[in-house]
Amino acid sequence: MDVLNHLFLGFSNAISPANILWCLIGVSLGTLVGVLPGLGPVATMAILIPLTVKLNHISALIMLAGIYYGSMYGSSTSAILVNIPGEPASVITSLDGYQMAKKGLAGPALGMSAIASFVAGTLSIVGLMFFAPLMSSLALGFGPAEMFALTFFALTILFSFTGKSLSKGLLSGCLGLLLATIGIDVQTGALRFTHNSPHLVAGISLVAVVVGLFAVPEILINAEKISLYAYQTHIGRVLPTKQDIIKCLPTMFRATVIGFMVGIIPGGTPAVAGFVSYDIERKIAKKPQTFGQGAIEGVAAAEGANNSATSGGLVPLLTLGIPPSAPIAVLLGAFLVHNITPGPLLFQEHPEVVWTLIASMYIGNVMLLVLNLPLVGMWARICRVPYPIIAPLIMVISFLGVYGDRNSLFDVWVMLIVGVMGYIMRKLEYPLVPLVLAFIVSPIMENALIQSLTLSSGSIMIFFSRPISLTLILLAMVSLAGALLSRKRQAKVVEVLGLEGD
Amino acid sequence: MVLMEKTTSALLLVLGLYFTVQSVSLGLFSSGKPGVGFFPFLGGLILTIISCAQLIGTLKICKDTLEKPWSDKQGIRNIVLIVAFTALYIWTIGILGFLIPTIIYLLALVDLISEYSLKKKLIYSLASSFILFLIFAVLFAMPLPKGLLW
Known part of the structure; x- marks a missing residue:
């Protein structure tokens, strides 16, 4: 009952004309960046955060969240029509979606993608609505030791399972932890690693790091080989048949549950959720051989799961203040820019923010269904915009976004340097997500560590004497050991099969 | 590599x-x-x-691994030039202000990565710069860097 009352409060705020407008702008922008390969939701959200400072904080968060879940809808369009997924999450969608398009069934594939996204997106918000307050009340009992163990666990999982190499994941994460320590120490007021530079006193800008890591390398990688995106596919009728919808309904429900659960886990990105759901669906299918050849259930499984994972990812953010993936990390940055700290107290201190955001997601999903069913032809035409036209504009908008954050040209230099660093890291297969997540989590982790050690007079036994922190630290160790073993096994297989370089 | x-x-x-x-x-x-x-x-x-x-x-x-090329010559040239143009852009924007360096920067980038005619490239860079200026400086009232020439 309490949940429904809160939801009613959320809806009463979310349906204000301003919030409806910002929701529409967010989901439209999300669909646009999802359709356009080369500019993802992470970079877009990072660029827009500083520009939202003058907005009402709720409207700003509604718009930024809209970009995230909207991009999941949009990315399937280019995946189905031109076999170029706008987002990694739609790689799986392209397996069957593009095959359907080649058979002249692009319309039903796009339609099923929109319907599955809508069903799973909406049902997963129901999950978020009931699961998040429950988790939040559990997390209220967390002390500094549990908080440190939780951040340690979250980062360890990410370091272990992102990228091909464990050591590269760890190096990337350590770099993020250390970059965040530059500047003034909030606990003591002491300056660290600033070398008397006034620019470094306030620390390295989060926006500069995020835009530098995600927008600049994207442009540089694409500039190596410029290609013109153009599609030839005929769309035809958009709605799938009634039989197709009935056939795919169980798939959509399964995809919702799988996507939501995967989304909660650190590192459980929409792409991973889509893959897991598709794999399970193929295994239980009556005709598994049709998967990869244009099975409409394949499109529903992938799209349903990746949309559901976006809501799942909000659970650890809203209840623990821990972002499980890069777009959620940027969303955390947006909360912080607007002086709202996500975590166990968020539901008590800012219920209007959380519940308006949740209510806006219901509205946003309806808007996305309308945008992606009747207007799919318009988004499809956008796939034709050549990359050389978009890329220079992204660079200038990135510049404006970073400069606007603190009105500092120094931050723009930081963006460029981090961008070049990000480009080299991507080429050498260093994962970028651990760096940005560690950069964001570093102050929380340091505070929790210092407070714990102060409470225990310097004894690290505090982390092992409390059941929750002990469990989390053990899980972190198990995940590190597991990652190490699985990589060794993988290397052995590669060596035996002579697959070096693949 | x-x-x-x-x-x-x-x-x-x-x-x-x-x-x-x-x-x-x-x-x-x-x-x-x-x-x-x-x-x-x-x-x-x-x-x-x-x-x-x-x-x-x-x-x-690395002794046993085949050397993978970083990128082809054209790719490396594009990367180096984009980084150089961007550095020059950030440097000049502090001196000349937003508008003029942005027009030149957009022209330089689109010239580097596309094969449109000079007329199209000029229209693109001029129009984009003015639209961006109108959106950010006028509509959002964002304090853009002001130099000798706006």
């Missing part, structure tokens, strides 16, 4: 050592409690150890 792997590992090792040593000088403990340098010391130490292992691993493996 192999050389870049080695160089990156070596740079990370240097960075790890820098943070470790600097953290010690900041103070690891004060009055029995963890000091200002405690957390970065831990991070720096882990970075040093892993980058050292990574460097040793790279030196060992």
Whole structure:
């Protein structure tokens, strides 16, 4: 009952004309960046955060969240029509979606993608609505030791399972932890690693790091080989048949549950959720051989799961203040820019923010269904915009976004340097997500560590004497050991099969 | 690629050592409690150890690994020029203001990565710069860098 009352409060705020407008702008922008390969939701959200400072904080968060879940809808369009997924999450969608398009069934594939996204997106918000307050009340009992163990666990999982190499994941994460320590120490007021530079006193800008890591390398990688995106596919009728919808309904429900659960886990990105759901669906299918050849259930499984994972990812953010993936990390940055700290107290201190955001997601999903069913032809035409036209504009908008954050040209230099660093890291297969997540989590982790050690007079036994922190630290160790073993096994297989370089 | 792997590992090792040593000088403990340098010391130490292992691993493996090219000549040229143009753009924007360097920057980038006619490129860079200026400076009232020429 309490949940429904809160939801009613959320809806009463979310349906204000301003919030409806910002929701529409967010989901439209999300669909646009999802359709356009080369500019993802992470970079877009990072660029827009500083520009939202003058907005009402709720409207700003509604718009930024809209970009995230909207991009999941949009990315399937280019995946189905031109076999170029706008987002990694739609790689799986392209397996069957593009095959359907080649058979002249692009319309039903796009339609099923929109319907599955809508069903799973909406049902997963129901999950978020009931699961998040429950988790939040559990997390209220967390002390500094549990908080440190939780951040340690979250980062360890990410370091272990992102990228091909464990050591590269760890190096990337350590770099993020250390970059965040530059500047003034909030606990003591002491300056660290600033070398008397006034620019470094306030620390390295989060926006500069995020835009530098995600927008600049994207442009540089694409500039190596410029290609013109153009599609030839005929769309035809958009709605799938009634039989197709009935056939795919169980798939959509399964995809919702799988996507939501995967989304909660650190590192459980929409792409991973889509893959897991598709794999399970193929295994239980009556005709598994049709998967990869244009099975409409394949499109529903992938799209349903990746949309559901976006809501799942909000659970650890809203209840623990821990972002499980890069777009959620940027969303955390947006909360912080607007002086709202996500975590166990968020539901008590800012219920209007959380519940308006949740209510806006219901509205946003309806808007996305309308945008992606009747207007799919318009988004499809956008796939034709050549990359050389978009890329220079992204660079200038990135510049404006970073400069606007603190009105500092120094931050723009930081963006460029981090961008070049990000480009080299991507080429050498260093994962970028651990760096940005560690950069964001570093102050929380340091505070929790210092407070714990102060409470225990310097004894690290505090982390092992409390059941929750002990469990989390053990899980972190198990995940590190597991990652190490699985990589060794993988290397052995590669060596035996002579697959070096693949 | 192999050389870049080695160089990156070596740079990370240097960075790890820098943070470790600097953290010690900041103070690891004060009055029995963890000091200002405690957390970065831990991070720096882990970075040093892993980058050292990574460097040793790279030196060992690379002898048997086929050298993969970084990119083709055209790709490398594009990357270097984009970074150079962007650095020049950031530098000049502080002196000349937003508008003129943006027009030149957009023209330079679109010229580098596309094969449109000069007329189209000029229209694109002029129109985009003015639209961006109108959106950000006028509509959002964002304080853009002002120099000698706007």
